[in-house]
Amino acid sequence: MQSLARWLPFLDWPKPTFALLRGEFWAGLTVGLMLLPQGVAYAALAGMPLITGIYASIIPAAIAVLFSSSPRLGVGPTALTALLIGASLTGMAEPGSAQWVALAAWMAILSGLLQWSLGMVRAGWLLNLVTSPVLAGFTQAAALLILASQLPMLLGMNADWSTVWSSPSIYLFSGQSIAYGLGSMALLMLAKKWRPAFPSAIFIIGITGLISWATGFADDGGLVIGHLPAGLPHIQWPGMLAWEQFSALIMPVLVISLVSFLETASSAQVEHRQAGTRWNENQDLIAQGLSKISAGLFGSFATSASFSRSAVNLLAGAKTGYANVFSILLVVAVVIWFIPWLYHIPQSALAAIVVTAVLNLVKPSAILKLFKISRVEACISITTLVLTIATAPRMYWGVFAGIMLSQAYYLYQHLHPRIIEVGLHPDGSLRSRQLWQLPKLAPQLIALRMDADLDFATATALERYAADALQHSPQTKDLALLMQSINSIDITGVETFARLEQLVALRGGLLHVVGLKLPAEKRLERAGLLSQKDSSLRLYRTDTEFLQSLGNFPTKLT
Numbered sequence: 001m002q003s004l005a006r007w008l009p010f011l012d013w014p015k016p017t018f019a020l021l022r023g024e025f026w027a028g029l030t031v032g033l034m035l036l037p038q039g040v041a042y043a044a045l046a047g048m049p050l051i052t053g054i055y056a057s058i059i060p061a062a063i064a065v066l067f068s069s070s071p072r073l074g075v076g077p078t079a080l081t082a083l084l085i086g087a088s089l090t091g092m093a094e095p096g097s098a099q100w101v102a103l104a105a106w107m108a109i110l111s112g113l114l115q116w117s118l119g120m121v122r123a124g125w126l127l128n129l130v131t132s133p134v135l136a137g138f139t140q141a142a143a144l145l146i147l148a149s150q151l152p153m154l155l156g157m158n159a160d161w162s163t164v165w166s167s168p169s170i171y172l173f174s175g176q177s178i179a180y181g182l183g184s185m186a187l188l189m190l191a192k193k194w195r196p197a198f199p200s201a202i203f204i205i206g207i208t209g210l211i212s213w214a215t216g217f218a219d220d221g222g223l224v225i226g227h228l229p230a231g232l233p234h235i236q237w238p239g240m241l242a243w244e245q246f247s248a249l250i251m252p253v254l255v256i257s258l259v260s261f262l263e264t265a266s267s268a269q270v271e272h273r274q275a276g277t278r279w280n281e282n283q284d285l286i287a288q289g290l291s292k293i294s295a296g297l298f299g300s301f302a303t304s305a306s307f308s309r310s311a312v313n314l315l316a317g318a319k320t321g322y323a324n325v326f327s328i329l330l331v332v333a334v335v336i337w338f339i340p341w342l343y344h345i346p347q348s349a350l351a352a353i354v355v356t357a358v359l360n361l362v363k364p365s366a367i368l369k370l371f372k373i374s375r376v377e378a379c380i381s382i383t384t385l386v387l388t389i390a391t392a393p394r395m396y397w398g399v400f401a402g403i404m405l406s407q408a409y410y411l412y413q414h415l416h417p418r419i420i421e422v423g424l425h426p427d428g429s430l431r432s433r434q435l436w437q438l439p440k441l442a443p444q445l446i447a448l449r450m451d452a453d454l455d456f457a458t459a460t461a462l463e464r465y466a467a468d469a470l471q472h473s474p475q476t477k478d479l480a481l482l483m484q485s486i487n488s489i490d491i492t493g494v495e496t497f498a499r500l501e502q503l504v505a506l507r508g509g510l511l512h513v514v515g516l517k518l519p520a521e522k523r524l525e526r527a528g529l530l531s532q533k534d535s536s537l538r539l540y541r542t543d544t545e546f547l548q549s550l551g552n553f554p555t556k557l558t
Contacts, residue, residue, distance in 0.1 A: 009283060010066045013320050020319065027316035028326025031074055031309050033199035035327060036334060038309070038357070040225065040342070041350035042077035045149065046085040046301050047095030048104055050225055051339075053077050055233040056300040057331045060291040061324065064303065068287035069280040070268040071321025074309025075291060079358050080139070081260050081304045083146050087393035088252035092245070101299065105238035107249055108296035108303075111257040116289025124281035127261060133377040134402035135262055136366050137384030143361035145392055146354065153351040154181040156223065174348075176215075176222055180208050181348035188356040196315060201353050205345055213344040223347040230339040232332065233298040255396035260304035264288055267310040274314060308357055380405045417452035419465045422482060430482065430543055442550050444509070446473065447480035454486050454493035454520070463496050467503065477509030480546070484515035494527045501529065505536040512538045514546045 004011060014020065035057050043053030057076040064075035085104055086095070093099035118126065151157075156177025157164065164172055184204050191200030211217075218224045241249075264284055272279040292302050313323055367385070370378035380402060388398025422430040423438025430449070431438065441447050446469045452458045470476055479500065489497070504511045516524070516539065524530050532539060540546040 006283075008067070009069050009071065009287075010321060013071065013322070016322065021322060023317055024320060024322035025326050027313060027318035027323040028328075029330060030199050030316040031313050031318075031323065032327030032330030033202035034309055034312060035074070035076055036331060037201045037205045037350065037353050038306075039077045039331075040345075041353045042079055042082040043301070044153070044347065044350055045079060045146065045354055046077075046082035046104065047089060047100060048085075048301050049096055049101065051228045052101070052300045054228075054331060054335055055298055056295050056303050058233060058328060058335070059298050060295040060300065060303045061331075062328050063294050064287050064291035064305075065321045065324040065328075066287075067283070067290055068321075069283040070264075070271050070305075071324065072271050072310065072313050072318045073264065073267050073305040074313050074324070074327075075288075075305050076303050076309070077301070078260070078263060078304045078306045079146055079354055080142050080263060081256060081302050083142055083149065084252065084256050084259060084395070085301050086149070087145070087395050088249075088256075090393040092248060102238040102241070103245065103249065104301040105296040105299060106241060106246075107253055107256060108292045108301055109238070110249060110253045111260070111302055112289045112292030112294075112296065114253065114257045114289070115261060115285050115292065119282045119285030119287075119289060122282045124285055127258070127265060127281065129403060129407070130258060130262060130399075131377070131380075131402075131406045133367075133370055133374075133381035134384050134399065134406055136370070137381035137402060138259070138388055138399050139361055140364065140367065141385040141388035141398060142395070143358050145389060145395065146358045147362070150351040150354050150358075153223070153347050154178075154185075154355060156181070156348055174222065176217055176220075177346060177348040180212070180217075180346040181352045184208055184349045184352035185356055188352065192356075196312070199312075205349055205353075208349040209342070209345040212346050217346060218344055225342050225345045225347065225350070228339050228342055230335065232335055233300070235297050236299045238296065238299075251394075251396050251400075255399050256302055258399065260292075260302060261285065261288055263307060264305035267305045267307050271310065271314065308360070376409055377406075380409065411457070414452065414457040415461065417450050417458045417461055419448060419450045419462060421469065422447045422449050424547070441480070441547070442478070444476050445478040445480060445512075445550070446470065446476050447482060447512075449482040449485065451485045453488045453490075454483075454496065455488065455490040456492040459492045459496035463499060466500055470503070470507065477504070477507045478512065479504045479509065480512035480514060482514045482543070483517070483520065486520055487517060489520045489523045494523060494529065497524060498527070498529055501535075501537060510536050510538050512540065512546060512549075514540045514543060 036054065039053035039057045040050045041053070043050045061075045064073070065071050085107060088107070089100055089103050093103055118124065154177075156174025158172060158174065187204050188200055191198055212222065212224060265281065268279050268284055288304070295301060295303050367378060367381050370381055383405060384398050384402030387401045388395045391397040420432040421434070422441070423433040423436070424441060425431045425436055425438060430447070433440070448462070448466060448469070450458065450462050454462065466479060470479065481500070501511045521530065530537065530539065538549070540549065
């Protein structure tokens with residue numbers, strides 16, 4: 001059973017009791033009432049038929065909760081994923097058309113297959129390639145783009161921005177839409193401060209829908225949700241695409257797979273920290289992948305874990321995945337019996353839900369704080385932000401540019417390791433001679449420490465530093481390598497170690513190796529470089545042993 005539960009995590013859920021299910025029901029009701037308006041709003045953001053936002057909250061959400069190692073995550077449509085879908089498909093089809101829906105479905109299927117494959121081969125570690133500065137810059141840019149995309153709907157604009165800019169007029173805006181939008185935003189913000197776990201969105205949507213119906217907003221030409229098809233979703237094959245269309249989806253699929261799982265990771269880590277358990281990122285990759293595949297096969301768009309709904313789920317007291325089951329059942333009930341009630345809801349109220357949720361992501365102080373820690377990484381974050389906005393709607397180039405810059409910076413740092421000559425500090429520790437103005441450990445000795453692994457990237461730097469130090473000190477014969485910070489050595493490092501030993505031997509001196517760790521020691525032993533018999537090599541386990549061998553040093557370091 002334990003082996004089976006590894007692949008089917010829901011088998012590890014606790015046995016349902018009345019007390020447990022009662023608490024899970026109220027938590028699930030809270031999230032379900034929040035999920036309904038968000039699903040419709042995010043479908044509009046993705047350029048999809050509005051009903052697909054509700055469809056994405058049923059089968060895909062159910063599969064995610066059953067197969068996830070983090071069953072309390074609120075899975076379904078999210079603002080960031082919806083924006084990526086809408087931006088990526090711009091220019092490829094007409095929003096809301098059958099071709100657009102087919103492309104969005106294939107994006108969900110392909111990104112799901114990618115995530116599922118990564119989870120199956122236990123490759124969740126690849127997510128570590130996306131650094132925090134890159135994610136911060138992309139998130140800020142995406143939030144600004146989302147806000148910009150929702151302004152026309154929020155303000156009831158009946159013209160494009162170029163018309164508004166060239167011929168500004170109040171008649172280009174709908175006063176009623178502005179009232180619905182800004183009023184909904186104000187109420188949502190007040191409700192968030194008053195009681196964060198309260199499902200204010202559904203009640204505000206209900207109020208605006210009633211007012212819209214009573215005032216005949218739709219009859220006057222106001223933008224409302226309109227007719228939505230009733231009934232549960234069913235499997236529908238999206239149809240094959242041309243090879244050119246598939247190739248155009250490659251980059252968006254990669255970014256959606258990456259960004260959506262980073263959303264999942266941020267929420268899952270909070271859940272597991274609260275529960276005191278270890279997060280299984282590979283199982284969540286499998287769950288998120290299967291969820292996306294099902295979304296595409298049921299005519300919807302890619303799903304992800306919502307940070308806001310997951311946080312509300314935890315805040316409402318959810319203990320298990322049963323809470324999400326109840327929220328899904330609520331969505332099913334609405335689809336079966338209450339879809340006609342959504343007709344009169346103003347679209348500006350939906351935009352208010354998106355804007356209010358996304359405002360929480362706009363945190364410029366998060367990037368400014370990076371300058372206090374690392375100016376280079378802060379610049380990478382800002383570059384990611386600027387390029388994401390500049391390349392919109394192909395905003396994925398900002399992500400990949402940020403990733404490449406981060407990797408380039410990492411490689412630069414690795415190619416320029418910190419190498420110091422050490423001396424004995426008055427407190428008994430070995431520190432930088434140059435920084436602390438310390439004397440040599442011995443007249444004919446240079447002692448070096450490199451704070452990095454000895455591999456192809458760092459070996460040349462160490463060899464050059466040692467050769468230069470010996471060249472500038474002709475009377476020096478001995479070289480000491482303090483290797484406590486070296487965890488591994490590759491073949492290039494082994495060859496460099498051999499050349500350093502040979503260099504010291506030619507000068508008639510000794511190579512002192514201090515604190516060699518087991519993995520590095522085994523690699524050097526297999527290369528036949530640690531034989532001390534009739535050689536210029538000396539090995540020491542500790543600094544104390546090394547210093548005592550030089551003489552005139554204390555028997556114990558403080």
